[in-house]
Amino acid sequence: MKIINIGLVGFGTVGSGVVKVLQKKKKGLEQKTNCEFKIKAIADKDINSPRCVKVSKEILTNDVDKILNDPEIDVLIELIGGIHPAKEFIIKALRNKKDVITANKALLAEEGEELFRIAAENKREILFEAAVCGGIPIIKVLKQGLLANKIDSLLGIVNGTANYVLSKMEENNWEFEKALAQARKEGIAEADAALDTRGIDSRHKIAILAQLIFDADIKLEDIFCQGIEDIRLEDLRYAREFGYTIKLLAIAKSFKENTAGVYVYPALISEECLLSRVKGAFNALSLKGDMAGELFFYGKGAGMLPTASAIVADLGEIAMSTVHSPQSTVSKTKLEIKKIEELEKSYYIRFLAVDQPGVLAAIAKILGEQRVSIASVIQKERKEKEIVPIVMMTHYAKEKDIQRALREIDKLPIVKERLAVRIEE
Numbered sequence: 001m002k003i004i005n006i007g008l009v010g011f012g013t014v015g016s017g018v019v020k021v022l023q024k025k026k027k028g029l030e031q032k033t034n035c036e037f038k039i040k041a042i043a044d045k046d047i048n049s050p051r052c053v054k055v056s057k058e059i060l061t062n063d064v065d066k067i068l069n070d071p072e073i074d075v076l077i078e079l080i081g082g083i084h085p086a087k088e089f090i091i092k093a094l095r096n097k098k099d100v101i102t103a104n105k106a107l108l109a110e111e112g113e114e115l116f117r118i119a120a121e122n123k124r125e126i127l128f129e130a131a132v133c134g135g136i137p138i139i140k141v142l143k144q145g146l147l148a149n150k151i152d153s154l155l156g157i158v159n160g161t162a163n164y165v166l167s168k169m170e171e172n173n174w175e176f177e178k179a180l181a182q183a184r185k186e187g188i189a190e191a192d193a194a195l196d197t198r199g200i201d202s203r204h205k206i207a208i209l210a211q212l213i214f215d216a217d218i219k220l221e222d223i224f225c226q227g228i229e230d231i232r233l234e235d236l237r238y239a240r241e242f243g244y245t246i247k248l249l250a251i252a253k254s255f256k257e258n259t260a261g262v263y264v265y266p267a268l269i270s271e272e273c274l275l276s277r278v279k280g281a282f283n284a285l286s287l288k289g290d291m292a293g294e295l296f297f298y299g300k301g302a303g304m305l306p307t308a309s310a311i312v313a314d315l316g317e318i319a320m321s322t323v324h325s326p327q328s329t330v331s332k333t334k335l336e337i338k339k340i341e342e343l344e345k346s347y348y349i350r351f352l353a354v355d356q357p358g359v360l361a362a363i364a365k366i367l368g369e370q371r372v373s374i375a376s377v378i379q380k381e382r383k384e385k386e387i388v389p390i391v392m393m394t395h396y397a398k399e400k401d402i403q404r405a406l407r408e409i410d411k412l413p414i415v416k417e418r419l420a421v422r423i424e425e
């Protein structure tokens with residue numbers, strides 16, 4: 001039986017999970033792949049703290065070079081996260097003819113082009129199933145399962161923390177801060193939770209997915225990104241009155257040939273849509289392929305075992321592939337990016353305005369002047385003395401017109417606060 005020697009860098013939660021799964025599933029993995037997966041070395045800054053798995057002390061080291069320079073090690077599993085020194089470790093491993101498995105979404109989204117070029121030059125693989133949506137094998141679905149498809153659209157809930165926060169606000173009537181504090185306690189949030197709530201983590205993940213979907217290089221700056229920090233508890237309540245819920249969505253859409261849009265923003269989605277039923281820290285992806293039709297994937301996007309499951313699947317891919325993929329001779333698609341300003345959307349808009357005659361008329365006048373047509377409007381009970389929430393749903397309108405109208409409305413002294421959220425059909 002072939003032996004695949006592994007060097008693991010990063011012995012935290014996910015690293016321990018990988019060891020655990022390899023130990024627990026040893027026999028089944030050998031049967032299925034005809035390979036033995038042997039962890040030859042584990043590098044971490046801290047090799048003394050107790051872990052949930054037992055490993056021989058001899059394989060633990062503080063020195064990553066022991067892994068990177070060991071010619072017997074076939075695969076580097078990089079689980080330290082962040083850009084540096086993870087990038088340098090991966091490059092060195094590729095140049096030393098090791099395949100690489102990584103869960104490092106930020107690194108792939110920001111520096112992927114260079115890393116994949118170096119991998120191809122060295123005829124090695126970089127596999128990254130664990131970087132997006134943890135236990136959902138969406139990377140293999142896009143690379144292999146949907147090979148025959150042009151993906152018309154992908155709508156995803158790819159950040160568990162943001163979904164957890166919105167779900168808890170809705171279910172428990174918690175304010176944003178309380179829900180986020182709880183997400184932190186549950187250990188799903190990034191060390192810097194702003195990455196979750198501002199949509200940055202979702203942007204990294206959709207960048208990785210979109211590159212596979214469109215077979216093109218997607219720059220992070222081409223991806224419009226808006227987070228959930230301005231969503232209030234009342235917005236979730238009002239949305240529900242209209243039959244909607246609010247989710248942070250990562251979106252990749254094909255338009256006409258070689259034109260695509262990639263966006264991250266909170267959106268109202270109908271309560272009848274499957275994505276609206278995704279609660280808590282779960283992830284989900286709704287896809288439409290031109291051959292396979294509509295598909296829906298649901299599962300845990302983070303956590304020790306779901307993430308380890310994805311990493312072990314990548315080990316399986318290495319074990320079962322007989323040749324390394326040769327460098328593609330077909331150049332990448334030149335993709336035209338459809339900017340958010342070019343979209344047409346309907347909107348949910350919530351104002352907090354001074355409760356006096358003519359307020360509604362002043363807002364409606366500006367919307368009308370910018371060709372934004374109101375589909376429905378409700379004025380809620382006074383919030384504080386003199387301040388009243390006004391909630392509107394618009395018909396489809398050009399994004400540019402909406403934004404221009406909102407800028408004008410923001411100048412009205414009677415408008416004290418305003419939130420606008422796209423409605424995703």
Ligand code: HSE
Binds near residue numbers: 133158190196201301
């Ligand atoms: N902070 C991330 C999330 C972890 O909440 O989805 C998984 O990538």
